[in-house]
Amino acid sequence: MYNKKDWPLTLYFDGQCPLCAREIKIPNRHATESRLLFIDISSGAFDAKALGFTFEQMQSSLHARFADGRWVTGLDATLWSWRAAGLGFWAAPLTWRAIRPLLALGYRCFCRLRPHLAWLPHPDGRRRCVDDRCGVPESKPAPDERPTLKTKQP
Template sequence: MYKKEQWPLTLYFDGDCPLCAREIKVLRSHASPGRLQFVDIDEEGFDAAALGFSLEQMHDALHARFADGTWVTGLDATLWSWRAAGLGAWAAPLSWRPLRPLLNLGYRLFCRWRPHLAWLPHPDGSRRCRDGSCPVSPPSDQNR
């Protein structure tokens, strides 16, 4: 277990991803800033290179960094972010060694399919529209 001085954990997340944004909403509602902080990698001005990564690498897997500079990615980033928010019991199966290979496979598959899930409703509807354009078509007038 990490020591108190290694908190906060900074979670780097894809704010444009509807499923990711829902998870972040849950974590924000439970986390204290002293234990968990959030950085949206899709916000203007975010520089992945300053952290030693490409934006593509950060989009390919969840990244989190402890205050001591230790990085965790993928399932471990998920597990530690839920622990930091005080919700570790919900993510406990992610730490079960016999399940790790299967869970890692599932996580990798999710990461591949995640970009194709952009059609799902985003908890922040304004994320859909940027610079005057919306990638999701408005409802048709055929039902009127």
């Protein structure tokens, strides 16, 4: 079993994935930084190589690392992140031996389908990028400014 020196757990998730971002919102609301930290691997500042992985490996399944350096992936990363957030009762079925193989199969199928689900609405409501161009929503202009739509050029 894990003890106090194992925390915090650092959870590496893909913030660009609509389903992943939705799932992260729940433990994020309940977690404390002393128990659970979140790293968005889609952030430009993230460097998978510094952790000994490729970006593709990190993207292929959920990864989490305990404070002592031990890694858990997939269903175990989900289980431990929810436990770290104090929501282990919601993830308890992930420990049930009778259904664990079925859940593992479902998780592997989800991981294969996940790249094709980018069209789903993102929970933060941001606009999706199209053709390497991303529209940034207008902010309310100051009284003497004209409204503009900023675009990110490739």
